[in-house]
């Protein structure tokens with residue numbers, strides 16, 4: 001009898017915790033967002049996020065709140081002897097949190113750590129080149145996003161991107177778009193969308209635009225979306241995100257359907273920026 005009561009209490013506690021934990025997490029996040037935003041942080045972001053001052057005051061305030069939560073929940077690790085500074089953390093958090101202005105309520109839930117290398121880093125990969133033949137290759141990388149746990153970034157590349165905001169390439173936007181895509185466990189170019197009915201529209205537009213990019217690359221036409229997007233649908237979504245934030249006007253002019261799809265997903269109005 002006592003045994004059954006104890007089991008019953010334990011089950012009750014587990015169920016209670018499952019229901020309570022999102023409520024407690026939201027309360028904690030709400031409290032973090034109420035903290036004053038340090039003026040030094042604001043100055044660093046003004047310097048390092050070229051579109052920050054073009055956001056509306058309301059968007060800036062929401063972005064600040066997301067940055068506070070992001071900094072409180074993620075850990076930053078310096079690699080190859082790199083000393084992680086406040087500037088590095090804030091710059092990465094500010095760019096990544098631009099992707100959260102659609103108020104989805106999630107903060108890259110599978111991500112725990114951001115690893116920062118001083119510059120390009122190298123990984124050794126084993127690649128099958130033929131039947132029974134594998135080769136070890138040393139790949140140079142500027143960033144990567146793992147399905148679990150990690151985003152890896154090169155600080156040198158981030159600094160380059162800060163000064164070249166309108167070139168359509170941004171390693172932080174790219175890797176964190178992958179995080180959104182990987183949230184459902186699959187890297188397929190389809191992030192979690194608000195409604196079930198959004199998926200067929202997403203699939204139709206993205207498939208057509210991806211195909212068009214592949215054709216344009218093959219026929220060597222002039223393109224505004226980085227050709228790396230033609231690698232696969234997951235890379236296409238990451239590259240389209242970079243283009244949307246860095247070249248919104250050009251994207252609207254040349255790929256209005258894609259622009260509108262991304263605008264409705266990210267809920268941010270960038271047309272006015274350039």
Ligand SMILES: [Zn+2]
Pocket residue numbers: 174178235238
């Ligand atoms: Zn990628």
